[in-house]
Amino acid sequence: MTPVKEALSRVLADMKRLSGETVPLQKAHGRVLAEDACATISYPPADQSSMDGYAVIALDTTNAPVSLRQIGISQAGDGFDGTVSSGETVRIFTGAPLPAGADASVMQENTTADGDQITINEGVGAGNFIRLKGMDFNKGDCLLSAGTRITARGLGLLASANVAQVSVVRKPKIAYLATGDELVMPGETIGTDQIVSSNSVALEAYIKAFGGEPYSLGIARDTPESMREALGRIDDSDLLVTIGGASVGDYDLVRTVLGEEGLEMNFYRVAMRPGKPLIFGRIGGIPLLGLPGNPVSAGITSLLFLRPAIERMLGQEPSTEMIMQAKLGCDLKENDKRQDYLRAELSRDTEGNLIATPFLKQDSAMMANFTLAECLVIRSPNAPAAKAGDQVDVAMLGLGCDTY
Numbered sequence: 001m002t003p004v005k006e007a008l009s010r011v012l013a014d015m016k017r018l019s020g021e022t023v024p025l026q027k028a029h030g031r032v033l034a035e036d037a038c039a040t041i042s043y044p045p046a047d048q049s050s051m052d053g054y055a056v057i058a059l060d061t062t063n064a065p066v067s068l069r070q071i072g073i074s075q076a077g078d079g080f081d082g083t084v085s086s087g088e089t090v091r092i093f094t095g096a097p098l099p100a101g102a103d104a105s106v107m108q109e110n111t112t113a114d115g116d117q118i119t120i121n122e123g124v125g126a127g128n129f130i131r132l133k134g135m136d137f138n139k140g141d142c143l144l145s146a147g148t149r150i151t152a153r154g155l156g157l158l159a160s161a162n163v164a165q166v167s168v169v170r171k172p173k174i175a176y177l178a179t180g181d182e183l184v185m186p187g188e189t190i191g192t193d194q195i196v197s198s199n200s201v202a203l204e205a206y207i208k209a210f211g212g213e214p215y216s217l218g219i220a221r222d223t224p225e226s227m228r229e230a231l232g233r234i235d236d237s238d239l240l241v242t243i244g245g246a247s248v249g250d251y252d253l254v255r256t257v258l259g260e261e262g263l264e265m266n267f268y269r270v271a272m273r274p275g276k277p278l279i280f281g282r283i284g285g286i287p288l289l290g291l292p293g294n295p296v297s298a299g300i301t302s303l304l305f306l307r308p309a310i311e312r313m314l315g316q317e318p319s320t321e322m323i324m325q326a327k328l329g330c331d332l333k334e335n336d337k338r339q340d341y342l343r344a345e346l347s348r349d350t351e352g353n354l355i356a357t358p359f360l361k362q363d364s365a366m367m368a369n370f371t372l373a374e375c376l377v378i379r380s381p382n383a384p385a386a387k388a389g390d391q392v393d394v395a396m397l398g399l400g401c402d403t404y
Contacts, residue, residue, distance in 0.1 A: 001269045003381075007280070010266050010280060011266075011280055011309050015287065017312070018238065018315075019169075022165050023166065024165050025163055025164055029150060031169070032150070032169045034146060036142045037142070037145075038163075039140060043135075043161065048131045049094060049105040050094060050105070053108040053111065054068070054105065054108070055090040056084070056103075058127075060087065064121060065121045071088045073092075074091070074096040074099055076096050078096075080092075083099065106120055144158065147317065149211070171212055174214055174239050176200070176243065177219075178243045180222060182194050183197040197219060200216065203243060203302060206306060207310070231257075235284070238286070243291050244298075255268070264281050272304075273339070274292070275297045275341075278290065292364075322395055323395060324375075325354070325392070326355060327356070328387070328390045329344075330388050331387050332377075332386045337382060339379065339381055342359075343362060343370055344376065356394045374397055377393075
């Protein structure tokens with residue numbers, strides 16, 4: 001069996017960044033930049049007031065209280081065209097340009113108005129409540145670098161920099177194929193000895209969340225003909241993901257049929273639990289990732305292998321497990337030669353320490369526990385028995401796709 005770290009390294013070594021395409025900024029949320037996105041303007045575009053109040057020459061306020069004559073108004077979108085001289089002030093609003101001659105803004109709460117005579121009750125220094133031109137960014141500054149996934153915050157940043165379109169990496173087209181006579185889709189009639197293909201639904205969601213474009217090949221039945229018909233529709237895919245049909249049963253045809261169709265096997269079986277019957281190779285020049293059929297196994301291998309593969313195709317630094325340290329909430333027996341990923345819930349003790357307590361049942365068909373799990377307790381191959389309170393590595397569950 002291939003160790004987990006080596007298996008992931010082999011998968012990533014076979015993934016290449018895809019080409020870029022230009023899209024309008026409004027269509028770029030969640031996409032990954034193919035090129036740096038740079039500001040086309042400076043922001044603020046001019047010195048501005050950050051408060052409602054009065055624009056002044058700071059030296060005029062040294063001996064406050066002092067009375068100044070108001071000579072105009074500056075508001076956002078309609079600045080004051082004149083110049084402020086000593087003894088004068090301009091009413092100014094938040095975001096309005098600072099008039100020529102002025103070098104500070106006094107908040108209105110520290111003033112008293114009597115017609116055009118404005119009393120400044122507290123002195124200020126130069127630059128008081130002023131946003132300087134380019135304080136946030138200047139024209140030409142790189143705001144988001146290539147490989148960055150554009151969040152809602154990033155989208156707002158680029159909009160403020162007057163970026164109308166961006167170059168993003170093409171979404172990887174991920175063809176996926178479920179296998180087995182026993183499978184039906186949700187809502188279909190469930191025959192005797194059949195089950196719902198939950199993996200197909202979950203995998204499509206994973207692919208979308210990771211940044212790919214899912215393409216369903218349906219369900220291949222347990223015949224070579226059905227498998228070959230599905231494989232005939234993968235020509236323009238960037239990656240083929242199969243679900244199930246890769247273990248040692250008499251009806252597990254994935255390896256057999258793929259081999260007959262020219263599969264170049266990179267590895268088969270990984271030293272992990274759940275997820276051992278994992279396949280990686282190439283068929284017809286297209287990378288193939290064969291996930292196990294048990295739903296928890298398929299989910300965990302999607303997180304550990306499919307997500308980094310898609311990120312590599314998008315030009316991102318592939319994610320590794322979000323490892324944290326926690327204390328065990330229960331005793332664990334010694335581990336065998338496979339790396340374990342135990343579904344667990346999280347809590348904190350009275351001192352605020354993170355506690356990870358694996359569920360008592362860890363069967364790879366139990367989706368309810370997997371859905372409730374907040375982390376995976378990772379146990380190295382041949383790890384010795386552990387006691388409650390011992391420190392362990394945990395991988396935090398969650399897609400980690402920053403879209404906000």
